Structure formats: structure tokens, C-alpha cells
Amino acid sequence: MRVVQGAVRRRRMALVIAPCVAAALLPVGQPAVAGPSPLLPLPAHATAGTGSVRIDDGARIVVPAGDAGAASAARRAVEIVARTRGITLNVADRGPGAISFVRLPATNGGSSERYRLDVTPAGIRIAAATDAGLFYGAMTLAQMLSPDARFGTGVAVPIVAIDDAPRFAWRGVMLDVARHMQPIASIERVIDMMAQHKLNRLQLHLTDDQGWRIEIKRHPELTRIGAWRASSTPNAGAPAGRYGGFYTQDELRALVAYAAARAVTIVPEIDLPGHAQAAVAAYPQIGVTGDRPPVSGDWGINPYLFNVDDRSITFVKQVLDEVMAIFPSTYIHIGGDEALKEQWQASAAVQAKMRTLGIADEKGLQSWFVGQLGAHLAKRGRRLIGWDEILEGGLPPTASVMSWRGEAGAIEAANMGHDVVLSPGPVLYLDNLQSGRDDEPPGRMAVQTLADVYAYDPLPAGIAAAKAHHVLGPQANLWAEYMVTSAQREHALFPRIAALAEMAWSPRAARDWPGFLARLDPQLNRYQRQGIAAADSAFAVDYTVVGGVGPAVRGKMVTIGMANQAGYGMIRYTTDGAAPSSTSRAYARPLSVAPDTVVRAVTFAPDGRALAAVRSFDTAPAALLTRASASLDTCAGAGIRLRLPLTPDATGGGPAYSMNIYDGCWLYRAAPLGQIRGITVSLGRLPRNFALRQPQRQMVAWRYNPTHFGTLMVHARTCDGPALAMVPLPDPATTPNQFILTAPLAGGTTDTDLCLIVAPPVGGPLYGVDTVRFTLKDIR
Secondary structure, eight states: OOOBOSSOOOTTOOOOOOOSOOOOSOOTTSOOOSSOOOOSSOOSEEEEEEEEEEEOTTOEEEOOTTOHHHHHHHHHHHHHHHHHTOOOOEEESSSOOSEEEEEOOOOSSSOTTOEEEEEETTEEEEEESSHHHHHHHHHHHHHHTOOSSOOSSOEEEEEEEEEEOOSOSOOEEEEETTTSOOOHHHHHHHHHHHHHTTOOEEEEEOEETTEEOBOOTTOTHHHHTTTEEEOSSOOTTSOTTEEEOOBOHHHHHHHHHHHHTTTOEEEEEEEESSSOHHHHHHOGGGBSSOOOOOOOOOEEOOOOOBOOSHHHHHHHHHHHHHHHHHOOOSEEEEEOOSOOOHHHHHOHHHHHHHHHHTOOSHHHHHHHHHHHHHHHHHHTTOEEEEEGGGGTTOOOTTOEEEEOSSSHHHHHHHHTTOOEEEOOTTTTBTTBOSOOOTTOOSEESSOOOHHHHHHOOSSOTTSOGGGGGGEEEEEEEEOOTTOOSHHHHHHHHTTHHHHHHHHHHSOGGGOOHHHHHHHHHHHHHHHHHTTOOOOOTTTSOEEEETTOHHHHHHSSOEEEEEEOSSOOSEEEEESSSOOOOTTSEEOOSOEEEOTTOEEEEEEEOTTSOBOSOOEEEEOSHHHHHOEEGGGSEEOSSSOOEEEEESSTTOOSSSOEEEEETTBOEEEEEEEEGGGEEEEEEEEEEEOOOEEOSSOGGGOOOOOOOOSSSOEEEEEESSTTSOEEEEEEOOOTTTSOSEEEEEEEOOSOSSEEEEEEEEEOOTTOOEEEEEEEEEEEOOOO
16 A cells, blocks of 8 residues: 555546546547447547447358458457357358458558448448458457456447548557566467557567577577576576576467467567677677676676677678568667667777778767668668667668657657657656556556556657658557566556557547546456456555544544546445445545554446455554555655566565665655654665666765664654664675564654665665554554
8 A cells, every 4th residue: 555645646546436428439529429438449430320239149250251361350359259258259251140351452552450340230340451450350349249347148239330540550569578588478468468459569679688589590509698697586497596598480480470360560679789798698709808798687788789890790690680580570670779889999999990981989880880780681671670879870771760768769760751669768668667556566666657658649749740651650668677477567568558559549639538448447357357467556546644644643533535546437445344345335535434444445347347456554553654665755866766576586476675776765754753662674685786877976875884784774854864773784694685673763753754774885785675664652
């Protein structure tokens, strides 16, 4: 639970009520009608009629004889409907049927993904010129046949005419399988869900400093050595003390075929010239120094680069040749990001090469390097795409840019006439947390809510109107430093990629947050039926103590506010220990309860389904004063704020520590010192496995430390205020990585901010606060 001081927070957390009316499938500008549309993303054009047609168990889908694309699309719809609605549809290539797929003649111009879907009293007809169009019509059909939570019963499908095509051609998701490898089955589940959301590009980040995940037959050491790093928590099947693995070429070809059958193109990424440590560990001769480093176990930016001599360029081209043989994607991603130039700067051979080429600086050298690869790809009918750093030093004429450092790279490249994909952090970096709740799993702490993703528009105002066609579309990225398990990845992806899908497919003018939530409601049920571990962060009940915790601890009653992030559904609660049901008391205004009461609350959909797990709030004084690390503020200043597991490859279920890795400093707001006589802090000892681009002088972590193994210090008001407690940290060699420190605490009678500082020895481990508890005086 996240305790928030003061009045009920209002940012996307207004008191929530059930929506009265949801948007139906209507063209932009027409009035909404009663009854939620089940479709997500919203179609481009739809006109509602009168009446409905019923589709029952055993209904036939008729496809043109010999049309493999239509048959495949129909089978996908059958599979989804069986899982989400529990009815069986049958595919046939002749005879009558309640549903028919029709192949239209090919046309010049327009979207290749366009389809028509007409629901009439005679049945449902899906028509398109392409396999992709028929597939997306099938996905719309599957949603129309699962409009609510009923299971095992037929569906009355409203009469409607849909003429649909996407706003953007590129609707992407990136999975980082280099930092933490995903099983093929896990990737297939993501592809299945992408297809159902009409997302069509899956970028696989296959190589990085921490691992090389793709088999290259000509260079086997890339996987024999480069696919494995040292680890205290190896993944299943890995040798003891190591983490890693790789995909064989046959596995990747099968994955490409699996994706293609679902209208998803896999875009491979081989990251270079930086993020090359795993490759250089395998083949030191392609590096700059000739030394063999280990495969990195550190997150961040490592210094190893590919060399720019003929041998290294040839090596990379040979790798790309095998990549192209596996992946038919037009675009091949070559990374190009965060290439630190120090090794090139220090190399006499590299500097001589620059003089020979007439290149003025290392940014220009990277541009030359990228240009060599772009020309190699172009000769084979492929196109190079890279992160926006490839703009530095000059962009090769055929290159496309994926803008991640905000929108500036996309604006510059598009205005120069290059195609661009919008993938800006933090809003489309889905490894950012979805809320500030204590129960969020590890990730980056720049909270990006479902509403944040939905509100983003991937057509920046800075791109000239005449250049807008160079915007291919948006892509959300899931970096995996802190995403180890399939459940963690699905929590981060879903339901936020539903917001991505509507942003990428539907007309901008149709953007409607309440309507989206109403249509997301049945989608949440589809996730559950298909076993997707979607986050409930947007719908989970958050509690506030109205007036602050201090007055509540001292008073006779505790006043509690409740809200959820999305502002959707009805919150219902209990105070007797029972689990809330759809008939429990509805929350309408802050309620006052006696101390030691446990409030349990859930957000319910209009149909009475729970939209989130039960969240509880204990009003006992000790519980009110207990704060987990997510409920503490990290101290102001520069840094990288992360929510970290106890070990880098932890497989979930353990604690997560919210911290600034530059500064082990937390603020406990408004501690009622007059009621406290002691403090108990639970801490975790974490490895300092970060390769940081920023100079060491920016780190605040090396505070004065008065004891040998480090010190926990508690100050009043500010971090320079009066010292209230100072406790030495234990010897790491003789204590576990999770431990508890206690100290008496005295020094005030008012509600006062406390600053908790954990100062490790220079070069020592990180320490994270798990929880802060107080020993109370006898106050009642």
C-alpha cells in the first residue's frame, strides 16, 4: 500500500464511478450510443445499424477454397474465441456459413492492412485484399465474439459496418532478450497478444554487453562464450555460476514463421559499434584493444567497441548475412546507441584510419561505420534502422531512425527526409513502473501510467506537415535489466500495449480516455482467460490518510480516502475482514474508522467483475507508521532511480528496493516524533553492478562514513539536520544480504521529516531500504 500524506491525491486518482455511457462504433463526430463497444483498438470508420445477428457454438466460418491466408486468419479467430468465449467455430471452404471471409482484388495505393467487416441480419462478412487485412478482420471478429465476461454461450453481435485501416504502418514492441533471455514460448505469447491488438512489428534486441543471443554459424564463439555471464542466480539449464543461453537459427526461423502467421514482422537488432562487450569477449580480435573482457554482468554503458579495420567490418557483415538469412524483415536494426568513443580515441590505429578516410572526429567515424553496413544491407534489398545516435556525424542516405532520447532525433531525421519510428523514453519505455505502489515489481522509477501511454501522440509537432509521411509509427520498448520472468514482462507490457495499439491504429481525433477504459474492460477479461499476467496497477485501490498520519496516530479516528489511478469502475470495501464483493459498500467519500480497523477494497467493473486484486489498509498506529521503500521519497538531486531486486538475476518473489543508485538517501515525511521512541530499518545489500557513463564526481554515494563497513544515519528535517541515530552496518562477510538495524530515536515532539542515509565504504555494495518501522510510546 502507498500511504500519501494530506488530502486525497487528484492526479489521475479522482474518486471513481462506473461510466454511464460508452462510445459505440461510430465515425468520428457522431454521438455515442448506449452500450460499450468491445473493440480495441477503435476502428477507423464504423457505422452502427439496428438489431443484431446471433453467433452460437458450432457456427461455420466459410473461406475461399484454396485461400491459405484466409484459412489461417479464420483459424486464429477460432482459437481465440475458444479461449475467450468458450464456443467452438468451424472453418469450411464451401457451403453456407454464419461468417464468411472474402478475398478482394488487389488495389494500388492505400493501406495493405485494410479490411471491411459487415454485420448484417444474414451474418458477418470480412473482406480484404491481403492476408494482413483478412487477419485483422479476424481479430476484430474475435473481439466482437467476446464482448463481455460470459463464457460458453453464443453472442448477439450488433449490426455494424466497419471500414478499417491503421493510422501508422509501424506499430511496434521491442523485447530485450540480451540482458535477460526469454523462452521462445514466452515470446510467442507476446506475439499472440500483439496480433490481437493489431501491433505488427516485434523488435528483438539480440545482442548487448551482457549477452549474445543469436547463433552465428560462421562465428560459433559468439554463443559458446558470448552468450554466458557470471551470476549467483543462474537461469534454468545454465551451468552453475552462469546466466545465459541463445536461440538457434532453427528456433528463430520457426519464431519468424509463427509471427508471420499472425501478421507480425520480427525486426532483429544487432547492437554496434557499442554495446559490444559480449562479442569482444568471444572474439577479442574484432575489438579495439585486443584484450578479452568477460561478458559483462553490469547494467549500463560499457566502453567496448567494434574495431573499424577491414577484419572487423568483414566480421560484422558476415554476421549480418546470417541474420538476413533468418529474418526476412526489410528493416535490420544495427543499434548505434551509447557508443563511448574513448577506445577509438586512444587507439593509434583507429586515429590513423580516420586520417586516411579524412574523418574529423569519432562521431564522423561512427557515421562511416554505419554507412558501410547500410550499403551492405542495401545491396541485399534491406534497409538499416538505428537508434537516434546514428544522426551524429551525419546520417547515411538510406538509413531510418528510431528516436529514443525524446522526439528530437525523429524531428531532425524526418525533416531531412528519413523515415522515423517514435520510441521516446520515458513514456514508451515500458520497463518504467506503472505506479508508485509498494507492490510494483522491479523496474525504472519514472512512473508511466496507462493514461500516460494513451495520451502520447507519435506525430511530433516539430515535423513539417510535408514530412509527416516519414513517421512510420510508434514503438514501445521493454528493456530487461530488471525483467527476469515471463510474469514480470507481462506485467510491464499489459495493459499498456492496449493503449499503444489504439494510439498507433486509431484516428487521432477518436482518442477518448473514458471510451478506451470501457473497451479495455472486456479486454482485461480476455487477458485473464488467456493466462496473461496483466498488471492491475491502473485499477488497484490506493489509500490516503486524510489530514496526515501524525494526527491519525494521535486521534480517536482515522479518515481514509480511496481512489484508483484510471478513474474507472466502482470501489467497494469492507471493514470486517471479509473479501469485498460486487454487493459490498460502495465508496463515495472519505470514511472515518476506529484505529486497528483493516479496510479491504476492490475496484469493480460495471458488470460486477473485480478489475484488480484486493488491497488492504491497516489503521493500527504501528501499521500507519510503517513505510516500504516505494513509500519513501528518494532525496532530490542527480541520479538514476531504480526499483531493484536483491540480486541482478533474481527470478521474482523477493523484495524490491526503490533507490537512487547515486545516493543512498531516503526521506520519511512527517514522522510523529512525539509518539516515537525507536526506529527499525530493514535493509538489503545489493551488488553495485552498474557501468555508468556519468563521471564519478556526480555520484553522491560516497558520503562521509564513520564506520568500517558503512553506516545508517538518521537526521531530522533535512539530511544536514540534527543527527538522531547512527548505526554501523554489519560485516558483509558474516551477515546475510537481508538484515535489520534498530536504534533509539528521540529528539522532537512535532511531525518532522526524517532523512535516512546509508553510507557504504568507498567501492562497497549498494544498500536499499526495504521497510522503516517505529517503536511507539504508549500513546493511548
